[in-house]
Amino acid sequence: MVSDVTDLIDRQKLSYIAAQAADARLNVELETEGMTLNIGPQHPATHGTLRIIARLDGEQVIWADPSAGYMHRGYEKLTEVRTYPQVNTLINRIDWLGSFANEVPFILAAEQLMDIEAPARAQWIRAIFFELSRIANVSLFLGDLGVQLGAITPVFMAFRDREYVLNLIESATGGRFHPNFDRIGGLKDDLPKGWIDETKQVMKKLRNFCDEIETLLFGNEIFQSRTRGIGVIPANVAQSYGLSGANLRASGVDWDLRRDQKIALPYDKVDFKVWTHPDGDAFARCWVRLQETREATLIVDQLLDGIPSGPVMAKVPRIIKVPEGEAYVSTENPLGEMGYYVVSQGDLGPFRVRIRTASFNNISIVPWVLRGVFVPDIITILASLYFILGDIDK
Amino acid sequence: MPKPLTSLFNLGRSYSLWVYQWGLACCAIEMGAAFGSPRYDVMRLGVIPLPASPRQADLVVISGTVTDKMAPAILRLYEQMPEPKYVISMGSCANCGGPYWDSYSVTKGVDQIIPVDVYVPGCPPRPEALLEGVVLLQQRIKNEDMGARWRGEGHKAIVRDPIVVGGGPVE
Amino acid sequence: MTRSWSAVAPLSDTTATTETDVPALPGDGLREGIVAQLRSDIGAGLVDTLVKPGVDVWARVATESWRDAGLALRESGFHYFCFLSAIDWLPSPFGRGEDDPSAPPPERRTEIVQGYTGGSTRFQVFARLTDIQRHVGITIKADVPDDEQVVDSWTSVFAGADWHERETHEMFGISFRGHPDLRNMYLPTDFEGHPLRKDFPLLARIVKPWPGIVDVEPLPGEPEEADTEGNGE
Numbered sequence: 001m002v003s004d005v006t007d008l009i010d011r012q013k014l015s016y017i018a019a020q021a022a023d024a025r026l027n028v029e030l031e032t033e034g035m036t037l038n039i040g041p042q043h044p045a046t047h048g049t050l051r052i053i054a055r056l057d058g059e060q061v062i063w064a065d066p067s068a069g070y071m072h073r074g075y076e077k078l079t080e081v082r083t084y085p086q087v088n089t090l091i092n093r094i095d096w097l098g099s100f101a102n103e104v105p106f107i108l109a110a111e112q113l114m115d116i117e118a119p120a121r122a123q124w125i126r127a128i129f130f131e132l133s134r135i136a137n138v139s140l141f142l143g144d145l146g147v148q149l150g151a152i153t154p155v156f157m158a159f160r161d162r163e164y165v166l167n168l169i170e171s172a173t174g175g176r177f178h179p180n181f182d183r184i185g186g187l188k189d190d191l192p193k194g195w196i197d198e199t200k201q202v203m204k205k206l207r208n209f210c211d212e213i214e215t216l217l218f219g220n221e222i223f224q225s226r227t228r229g230i231g232v233i234p235a236n237v238a239q240s241y242g243l244s245g246a247n248l249r250a251s252g253v254d255w256d257l258r259r260d261q262k263i264a265l266p267y268d269k270v271d272f273k274v275w276t277h278p279d280g281d282a283f284a285r286c287w288v289r290l291q292e293t294r295e296a297t298l299i300v301d302q303l304l305d306g307i308p309s310g311p312v313m314a315k316v317p318r319i320i321k322v323p324e325g326e327a328y329v330s331t332e333n334p335l336g337e338m339g340y341y342v343v344s345q346g347d348l349g350p351f352r353v354r355i356r357t358a359s360f361n362n363i364s365i366v367p368w369v370l371r372g373v374f375v376p377d378i379i380t381i382l383a384s385l386y387f388i389l390g391d392i393d394k
Numbered sequence: 395m396p397k398p399l400t401s402l403f404n405l406g407r408s409y410s411l412w413v414y415q416w417g418l419a420c421c422a423i424e425m426g427a428a429f430g431s432p433r434y435d436v437m438r439l440g441v442i443p444l445p446a447s448p449r450q451a452d453l454v455v456i457s458g459t460v461t462d463k464m465a466p467a468i469l470r471l472y473e474q475m476p477e478p479k480y481v482i483s484m485g486s487c488a489n490c491g492g493p494y495w496d497s498y499s500v501t502k503g504v505d506q507i508i509p510v511d512v513y514v515p516g517c518p519p520r521p522e523a524l525l526e527g528v529v530l531l532q533q534r535i536k537n538e539d540m541g542a543r544w545r546g547e548g549h550k551a552i553v554r555d556p557i558v559v560g561g562g563p564v565e
Numbered sequence: 566m567t568r569s570w571s572a573v574a575p576l577s578d579t580t581a582t583t584e585t586d587v588p589a590l591p592g593d594g595l596r597e598g599i600v601a602q603l604r605s606d607i608g609a610g611l612v613d614t615l616v617k618p619g620v621d622v623w624a625r626v627a628t629e630s631w632r633d634a635g636l637a638l639r640e641s642g643f644h645y646f647c648f649l650s651a652i653d654w655l656p657s658p659f660g661r662g663e664d665d666p667s668a669p670p671p672e673r674r675t676e677i678v679q680g681y682t683g684g685s686t687r688f689q690v691f692a693r694l695t696d697i698q699r700h701v702g703i704t705i706k707a708d709v710p711d712d713e714q715v716v717d718s719w720t721s722v723f724a725g726a727d728w729h730e731r732e733t734h735e736m737f738g739i740s741f742r743g744h745p746d747l748r749n750m751y752l753p754t755d756f757e758g759h760p761l762r763k764d765f766p767l768l769a770r771i772v773k774p775w776p777g778i779v780d781v782e783p784l785p786g787e788p789e790e791a792d793t794e795g796n797g798e
Binding site for chain 2: 049069071073074077090096140156163
């Protein structure tokens with residue numbers, strides 16, 4: 001497995017050296033100087049306001065420096081002046097595509113500190129919405145992936161199929177995204193009548209969407225040659241930078257927080273496969289995400305079949321004061337591992353919340369992975385790493 | 395200017411807006427759904443979503459949180475647009491700072507930097523709300539006094555009562 | 566369900582393989598064993614620990630052993646770098662920014678009380694590492710000296726600590742000895758102050774009185790009472 005990765009790196013290096021040698025044969029006496037290319041902060045191919053300053057030598061990158069902070073809203077300071085329910089509303093907006101998934105680790109951390117257990121029905125519904133937010137998030141990724149590589153069609157399909165999921169979320173919670181549905185001790189409301197059957201229909205549609213994208217985009221020769229062998233990240237580098245989610249699994253590390261960590265959500269009661277890929281290149285990352293989306297639809301089907309009946313909210317005081325303590329809870333969010341380290345000193349609001357976002361770590365590897373890469377591959381690698389600016393910048 | 399000619403020009407301008415999407419945060423996704431998805435299609439209103447550069451755009455939709463670091467870029471974009479131009483501020487972050495009104499790094503509303511014609515409230519506003527904002531703007535364009543623009547007063551002088559979506563009829 | 570493309574076969578075998586040799590741990594109990602291993606690695610550098618069985622483990626190390634602790638944990642299996650940041654334990658002199666400017670300033674707690682595993686300084690750096698083989702995470706803390714806020718950098722131990730230390734530096738003002746390039750991560754270069762310090766005020770809350778002080782409606786069915794808690798429902 002490791003030798004395959006080094007083979008890939010060697011092949012990549014050889015191809016670059018060959019390209020440079022060809023260049024050199026042609027321009028043997030041309031004196032050139034490096035150029036500084038500024039990608040962003042507003043660029044159709046960055047998922048928001050990320051600015052990358054790249055120093056180029058011809059078409060190759062010598063060094064690249066991402067400059068984040070164009071969407072820095074000061075979340076960690078704002079949580080110190082808000083109460084727990086208000087923080088819940090605010091953190092919906094960190095990863096703004098799969099919003100429900102942002103609330104879950106914070107609520108679980110607060111429940112851990114308060115020693116409250118939400119009823120079983122609430123945990124199952126939370127898991128269903130968690131997977132729905134994953135599907136909504138990654139289906140947009142699949143559409144955007146096409147756009148960034150030049151294929152415009154998948155974006156319209158992605159938006160169309162995402163509307164089904166957003167309709168489901170809206171019919172249950174009232175908000176298309178930013179549902180703000182989770183509460184300490186359970187959920188705001190129960191599911192409306194007929195929601196379960198409709199969700200099953202929508203899951204079938206989404207499986208069709210995944211199949212369509214797989215043949216349309218992943219089976220395309222141009223896509224294959226643009227993503228295979230590009231941006232290889234070996235497993236040990238991925239771990240030392242703290243990559244998570246599909247990025248880590250595409251480098252061959254079998255780590256999924258839903259399966260490998262004791263968490264209140266009922267993932268131990270459903271059967272699902274954790275997809276990994278040993279190559280660690282851009283294709284692997286995109287492929288793993290596609291498989292995970294399809295897997296998420298299967299998980300939702302299983303969860304729908306097994307929802308227990310009962311209340312959706314535990315007995316919780318009206319004014320929530322969390323006792324003193326510290327807790328860290330992280331979950332397998334659509335973008336990766338997202339966690340909240342909540343420090344409480346017995347007040348109405350938290351004392352300090354450290355928000356560990358997946359994209360911050362995912363993008364910290366960009367200076368390392370973009371060395372020696374050609375300019376069109378910069379966009380491919382960024383697309384495959386998949387970040388959301390609100391997640392990087394908090 | 396004779397009235398029929400003015401109304402003809404206004405009609406033409408209101409139904410052929412090229413809109414530059416300055417999508418920053420969550421509202422950008424709803425803007426993408428309004429502009430790019432087949433369901434809330436914006437092209438039926440005559441608005442075309444993807445100009446190649448701000449220098450070819452008539453309308454800019456600022457959607458998402460404006461931070462202090464990003465503000466100079468927005469001003470630069472606004473200066474790059476040629477007259478006549480219109481600005482829609484979408485979402486509560488762009489209107490007034492929104493949920494981050496007390497943050498140290500957020501500009502409390504994009505109207506601190508550029509003049510705004512239409513405010514679309516919501517967090518995020520539904521795509522239909524954004525389309526309503528565009529429709530109200532089109533109504534206002536149809537009733538616009540072209541003379542003021544030709545006297546050289548530009549966009550900053552034109553914006554006198556901004557429209558708020560959901561705030562009543564517009565003349 | 567997975568269609569196979571006729572043109573291309575996957576580059577390599579796509580089934581996952583996991584490492585099966587896990588080093589044996591001293592002591593009984595997974596988390597107790599981790600603490601014992603750390604103690605044997607850095608000796609007196611380990612100042613205090615807290616183990617919540619089945620939940621989590623915290624450890625506080627001396628400031629001089631901050632980097633050695635990271636290295637020791639990495640050697641004993643914690644290869645995954647989760648995050649690194651700091652905590653300012655000073656209670657905020659502005660409370661939660663809800664003071665009524667017409668009323669006299671309320672009494673507030675001013676002594677510094679640290680959290681789990683104690684501490685003796687106002688600032689503490691803390692980091693979290695995960696061991697993927699044994700499915701366990703650990704939180705390590707260290708005091709930051711009050712007179713000169715400098716600790717060793719972890720960039721030579723974990724490459725990912727680079728960005729986290731930059732963010733901690735700009736938010737708290739803590740310097741990291743040995744960091745290659747300690748410049749601002751999020752804030753513009755000319756930003757003055759360190760925002761996450763508790764004495765950095767949120768000016769919007771001070772300049773205007775917080776709107777939730779007055780005009781708080783009671784819930785339907787509740788008796789009318791003057792409620793200055795401010796958080797409504």
